[in-house]
Amino acid sequence: MKVGVCIKRVPGSDSRINVGDDAQGPDLADVGWEVNPYDSFALEEALQLQESGAASDVVVFTVCGPEGDAKIRDALAIGKRGKCGASKAVRLDDPAFAGSDAIGVARILAAAVKKEGIDMVIAGKQSIDGDSAQVPAMMAEILGWPSVCEVTDLEVDGSAIKAWRAAGSGKREVVALSLPCVITADKGLNTPRYPTLPGIMAAKRKPIEVVDAGALGLDTSTVGASAALVTVAKWSPPPARPQGRILEGDASAVVAELITLLRDEAKVL
Amino acid sequence: MASGILVVCEHEDGAPKKTAYELLSKARSLAAELGGDVSAVVIGSANAANLGEYGASVVYTADGSEFSSDGTGSWASALAAAIVEADPAVVLGAASVDIRSAFPRLAVRIGAGMASDCTDLFIQDGVLIARRPMYAGKAFADVSISSSVALYSVRPNSFPGAAPVGGSATVSPLSVSHSEAELASKIVGVEAPKSETIDLTEANLIVSGGRPVDSSENFDRLIRPLAEALGATVGASRAAVDAGYAPHNEQVGQTGKVVNPSLYIAAAISGAIQHLAGMRTSRVIVAINKNPEAPIFQHATYGIVGDIFEICPLLTEEAKRQGIGR
Ligand SMILES: Cc1cc2nc3c(=O)[nH]c(=O)nc-3n(C[C@H](O)[C@H](O)[C@H](O)COP(=O)(O)OP(=O)(O)OC[C@H]3O[C@@H](n4cnc5c(N)ncnc54)[C@H](O)[C@@H]3O)c2cc1C
Numbered sequence: 001m002k003v004g005v006c007i008k009r010v011p012g013s014d015s016r017i018n019v020g021d022d023a024q025g026p027d028l029a030d031v032g033w034e035v036n037p038y039d040s041f042a043l044e045e046a047l048q049l050q051e052s053g054a055a056s057d058v059v060v061f062t063v064c065g066p067e068g069d070a071k072i073r074d075a076l077a078i079g080k081r082g083k084c085g086a087s088k089a090v091r092l093d094d095p096a097f098a099g100s101d102a103i104g105v106a107r108i109l110a111a112a113v114k115k116e117g118i119d120m121v122i123a124g125k126q127s128i129d130g131d132s133a134q135v136p137a138m139m140a141e142i143l144g145w146p147s148v149c150e151v152t153d154l155e156v157d158g159s160a161i162k163a164w165r166a167a168g169s170g171k172r173e174v175v176a177l178s179l180p181c182v183i184t185a186d187k188g189l190n191t192p193r194y195p196t197l198p199g200i201m202a203a204k205r206k207p208i209e210v211v212d213a214g215a216l217g218l219d220t221s222t223v224g225a226s227a228a229l230v231t232v233a234k235w236s237p238p239p240a241r242p243q244g245r246i247l248e249g250d251a252s253a254v255v256a257e258l259i260t261l262l263r264d265e266a267k268v269l
Numbered sequence: 270m271a272s273g274i275l276v277v278c279e280h281e282d283g284a285p286k287k288t289a290y291e292l293l294s295k296a297r298s299l300a301a302e303l304g305g306d307v308s309a310v311v312i313g314s315a316n317a318a319n320l321g322e323y324g325a326s327v328v329y330t331a332d333g334s335e336f337s338s339d340g341t342g343s344w345a346s347a348l349a350a351a352i353v354e355a356d357p358a359v360v361l362g363a364a365s366v367d368i369r370s371a372f373p374r375l376a377v378r379i380g381a382g383m384a385s386d387c388t389d390l391f392i393q394d395g396v397l398i399a400r401r402p403m404y405a406g407k408a409f410a411d412v413s414i415s416s417s418v419a420l421y422s423v424r425p426n427s428f429p430g431a432a433p434v435g436g437s438a439t440v441s442p443l444s445v446s447h448s449e450a451e452l453a454s455k456i457v458g459v460e461a462p463k464s465e466t467i468d469l470t471e472a473n474l475i476v477s478g479g480r481p482v483d484s485s486e487n488f489d490r491l492i493r494p495l496a497e498a499l500g501a502t503v504g505a506s507r508a509a510v511d512a513g514y515a516p517h518n519e520q521v522g523q524t525g526k527v528v529n530p531s532l533y534i535a536a537a538i539s540g541a542i543q544h545l546a547g548m549r550t551s552r553v554i555v556a557i558n559k560n561p562e563a564p565i566f567q568h569a570t571y572g573i574v575g576d577i578f579e580i581c582p583l584l585t586e587e588a589k590r591q592g593i594g595r
Pocket residue numbers: 013037478479480481505506507508509520521522523524525526536537538539540541542543544547557558559560563575576577578
């Protein structure tokens with residue numbers, strides 16, 4: 001079984017994102033970049049499948065320019081001593097991809113996954129920049145594969161897959177499916193490792209293949225800004241919160257005051 | 270030409286969920302401006318007829334055991350069938366796990382654009398605009414969709430659920446054919462939660478505990494009784510979850526649940542940017558923290574500088590004394 005892991009470089013979860021009123025987009029000049037945290041769960045799961053013998057190969061996919069290479073190397077560096085980790089990365093890069101919406105990105109990734117002969121795709125449940133949670137399931141639909149989203153436990157026995165997902169109201173569902181398929185990773189699936197020094201050295205020698213629309217056989221009219229159905233018209237900062245109030249006094253008086261305020265002033269109780 | 274609004278109404282134990290009423294009421298006011306009818310689609314077995322009283326003129330139903338949830342992507346086919354019948358310009362659903370699983374597949378299948386987890390929908394120059402948080406709510410984007418039918422998932426508690434307006438709906442069963450991908454997967458088990466609680470993402474009142482709660486016993490002693498006294502749902506910070514004091518599904522934040530309640534009580538939670546990511550749109554935030562400099566106070570509507578081991582039991586007592594949550 002060949003596993004594909006989709007990763008994305010995103011501003012770190014602790015970054016400040018500043019947008020002014022009527023801004024054209026957030027100012028990302030000073031942010032620190034990271035591999036999207038949910039993608040780290042996806043990668044870790046793929047590597048564990050490799051280490052258990054269930055996966056024969058792990059390939060990392062990303063839609064990005066050369067600025068993404070450093071984070072790709074981080075992903076390629078993770079793995080256990082003596083095991084190879086991901087064997088290579090495929091970076092999907094073409095001027096025609098610029099401005100793609102989620103369906104466009106899904107088309108690009110689906111074409112690449114097909115070309116590489118991937119049997120199972122594991123992706124993060126969402127990337128923490130756009131927060132759309134759309135691309136992996138779209139990719140599955142384009143490929144005609146089943147998908148299970150927000151998986152917190154995965155069992156692979158040959159081509160028989162079991163995936164646990166949180167359904168509504170605290171229930172957990174067990175979904176049985178077969179290859180090929182798309183899985184999206186939620187927190188709780190595993191605990192991602194950090195790269196080790198030998199891993200970082202090894203990652204330097206792993207290939208990052210740059211693949212364009214032509215090599216994918218992708219019709220460029222189906223991707224990029226001109227094909228996008230979804231456009232951002234305007235950005236704004238989060239709405240300001242009203243000035244807060246610290247309640248002072250001895251504990252029991254403060255507690256009584258709080259309950260009264262919540263009931264009578266805020267009207268939330 | 271496509272017109273009108275189709276609302277995906279989710280239900281629990283046969284009754285429509287609160288989000289169904291929130292979306293129907295928003296759909297009614299949008300349709301008044303955009304034109305067209307409001308219709309509803311109900312997937313799985315539920316009492317659908319009363320949705321007419323909330324403004325739906327037709328309720329499309331897809332009943333069958335394969336539709337109990339969207340674990341296998343089966344909802345996309347049901348929704349596609351409803352869209353063929355209703356021919357809407359706009360489809361609304363709650364940003365629930367099932368909609369998050371179904372809408373992206375549906376979008377590809379019918380060639381529709383999609384906006385996720387919207388917190389507002391409004392009309393500007395005759396065009397429907399969706400406002401949605403990005404970068405974990407550090408920025409908001411106003412999004413427009415150019416396809417003839419557009420999909421929007423809406424964060425629960427974003428709109429008030431209106432009272433019934435009277436009216437009745439025609440119930441129209443759908444005939445659904447499944448895609449091969451859907452047939453290739455099957456739900457083979459459902460594990461029930463230890464205790465029945467409202468989904469955090471839909472909860473109206475939440476009490477969350479942080480790392481200093483210090484054990485799962487203390488969660489049971491301090492946080493859960495306070496939540497129970499208020500009629501609230503329990504949440505936790507990642508630090509508390511990773512330490513094993515609370516289960517994963519109670520984590521609030523960037524890598525946990527995004528919640529949108531009327532009241533969020535943060536007990537001994539510092540207010541790290543990743544925690545704020547999950548709760549910053551809460552209408553009222555109460556911070557209980559012994560450090561007056563804790564960042565959470567900058568976001569709090571009301572703050573108490575104090576020790577949770579003292580404050581939480583007192584709050585629980587006071588809530589009971591004043592008969593809250595009953
Ligand atoms: C990629 C990434 C994703 C993350 N995702 C999340 C997420 O989803 N959710 C999340 O919560 N965090 C997340 N974090 C972690 C986050 O950065 C913080 O570490 C975490 O939120 C801290 O939890 P805490 O506030 O409970 O604990 P602490 O940081 O330890 O803060 C405890 C607070 O309690 C106060 N306190 C101490 N004792 C008492 C007492 N007796 N009474 C009253 N107050 C007291 C302290 O003053 C302090 O403010 C993420 C981090 C990363 C890097």
